[in-house]
Amino acid sequence: MRHRIAVIGGGPGGLTFARVLHRHGRHVTIFERDAGPDARPPGGTLDLHEGLGQFALDRAGLLPEFRAISRPEGQAMRILDTDGTVLRDWHPADDERANPEIDRGQLRDLLLGDLDVHWGRPVTRVTPTGQGGARVHVADGSAEVFDLVVGADGAWSRTRTAVSPVTPQYTGVTNVETSLDDVDTRHPELARLIGDGSLAAYGINRGLVAQRNSGGHVKVYAHFRAPLDESPGGSEEIRSSMLVLFDGWSDRLLDLLRHGGTFTHRPLYVLPVEHTWAHVPGVTLLGDAAHLMPPLGAGANLAMMDGAELAESIVGTADLDDAVRAFEERMWARAARWAGITAAGLDRLVNPDPAAAVALFDEVQPS
Ligand SMILES: Cc1cc2nc3c(=O)[nH]c(=O)nc-3n(C[C@H](O)[C@H](O)[C@H](O)COP(=O)(O)OP(=O)(O)OC[C@H]3O[C@@H](n4cnc5c(N)ncnc54)[C@H](O)[C@@H]3O)c2cc1C
Structure with a gap:
């Protein structure tokens, strides 16, 4: 049947x-x-x-x-300290699937x-x-x-x-998302920094991750512990609050936020x-x-x-x-x-x- x-x-x-x-x-x-x-x-x-x-x-x-x-090649992973020092740099073997x-x-x-x-x-x-x-x-x-x-x-x-x-239920962690287009042409230094895969940096109760997609598109995620904020404001307000939150981090890392397009605020629920x-x-x-x-x-x-x-x-x-x-x-x-x-x-x-x-x-x- x-x-x-x-x-x-x-x-x-x-x-x-x-x-x-x-x-x-x-x-x-x-x-x-x-x-x-x-x-x-x-x-x-x-x-x-x-x-x-x-x-x-x-x-x-x-x-x-x-x-x-x-x-x-997107399996590559690089970890930076908040001052931009490279702490880890992993590259997949040619046959790694x-x-x-x-x-x-x-x-x-x-x-x-x-x-x-x-x-x-x-x-x-x-x-x-x-x-x-x-x-x-x-x-x-x-x-x-x-x-x-x-x-x-x-x-x-x-x-x-x-x-x-x-x-x-809210986890206590919020993700803010933005992206960069055409990164190899428009932001070659950031393209080199990110490499073929992902880049991450971690500070106290916060982190910044950039992930290469195809076609030179890069997604940037900032995550941090914070009470649930149901009115984070518009894209530019969110960008400004992220630049305050990550103040003191390496300029190269902050450029991921400065050059990002639209910012979206996503509290993480489970x-x-x-x-x-x-x-x-x-x-x-x-x-x-x-x-x-x-x-x-x-x-x-x-x-x-x-x-x-x-x-x-x-x-x-x-x-x-x-x-x-x-x-x-x-x-x-x-x-x-x-x-x-x-x-x-x-x-x-x-x-x-x-x-x-x-x-x-x-x-x-x-x-
Ligand atoms: C920033 C981020 C990065 C992630 N990275 C990864 C990763 O690298 N690897 C990984 O495995 N997972 C990752 N995830 C998790 C992954 O995105 C989700 O777990 C996955 O998409 C779940 O698939 P799903 O089909 O269950 O639901 P969804 O992908 O949410 O799809 C649900 C679908 O249902 C539709 N829908 C919703 N409500 C209704 C309705 N009422 N009527 C009809 N249709 C409806 C939606 O439009 C959508 O098309 C990530 C998540 C986030 C937020």
């Missing part, structure tokens, strides 16, 4: 789920809030791990295409392929029918019943309330490390909707792994509910492990002792 399946959200998790089912000849209805694939900037580069994001792409049959467009980088837009296009997405259809809520299925309510007032609804709608999931009362729920027939969650954690290089990988696993669990058994239950058990265990790792990582990266951040990199970088 072919089940009627919907996924809410066309991010890395939802699209991987749909793509793997599609590979097995199964149709999924994808509801996406955005009006189209280019409705908003896709965000920064992602490193896809061999055993997670790359594994999921393999299950989707997309690993060769990923290898052709990803950037293994553990965590190559890919632009989010490229990943989205790769996963999208010829999938049929219902763009511009924000879901307002999902309600279990009580008979094994669930109803999807869309902002235009329409509603549709499916045998399974998968909430892959990110941090502020509208699907989550169907299974869990838990909401994301779900509890062990977020589980009593199984609800007809609805489940994956990715950030299920296990939002600090942005330390795991979230998209886990969302994709979830998507691939749930899809394969569904094609591997005739009993849809059994497939979802088995998936949830595996996902919860994996997510709790990574949520613990990333929570501890955030504490060390945004720490009163900047040496704690450098020591963390020493532990995870290949020697």
Whole structure:
């Protein structure tokens, strides 16, 4: 029997789920809030791990295409002291493919392929029918019943309330984001400083990270401990407050902020490390909707792994509910492990002792 399946959200998790089912000849209805694939900037580069994001792409049959467009050189990592002294400078070996980088837009296009997405259809809520299925309510007032609804709608999931009362909580750390375009031509000194991959510097309870994307685009992230600020002001006010916060740091590092374009203020929220729920027939969650954690290089990988696993669990058994239950058990265990790792990582990266951040990199970088 072919089940009627919907996924809410066309991010890395939802699209991987749909793509793997599609590979097995199964149709999924994808509801996406955005009006189209280019409705908003896709965000920064992602490193896809061999055993997670790359594994999921393999299950989707997309690993060769990923290898052709990803950037293994983007695994390079340089750490500076706040005065600009180079403390660490790692370069990947020529054949190193553990965590190559890919632009989010490229990943989205790769996963999208010829999938049929219902763009511009924000879901307002999902309600279990009580008979094994669930109803999807869309902002235009329409509603549709499916045998399974998968909430892959990110941090502020509208699907989550169907299974869990838990909401994301502020970590005490805020991320401010800006970017530089055409860095090799317009800011060659910064381009040399950043190198092929990422640059990071850590001070007391704060850090500055610059990550190269393709096409000379660089994303800059400033993160710091602070009470939740719900009215940080406009882009120029945020830039000024960052220049005050990082006052005294090397001019080369401050240039990342001085030359940045638009500044965006993003407090970091997380779900509890062990977020589980009593199984609800007809609805489940994956990715950030299920296990939002600090942005330390795991979230998209886990969302994709979830998507691939749930899809394969569904094609591997005739009993849809059994497939979802088995998936949830595996996902919860994996997510709790990574949520613990990333929570501890955030504490060390945004720490009163900047040496704690450098020591963390020493532990995870290949020697
Ligand atoms: C600064 C930063 C850097 C990061 N770097 C990395 C990294 O290097 N590696 C890594 O693995 N992870 C990284 N992450 C984490 C990663 O971005 C997320 O974990 C990942 O995007 C989660 O994927 P998802 O598919 O679960 O949700 P999302 O990517 O949030 O996608 C959710 C989708 O659902 C749609 N949607 C939302 N609400 C609705 C609705 N009501 N109706 C319909 N559609 C809806 C959204 O428009 C979106 O398309 C980073 C995060 C940040 C903030």
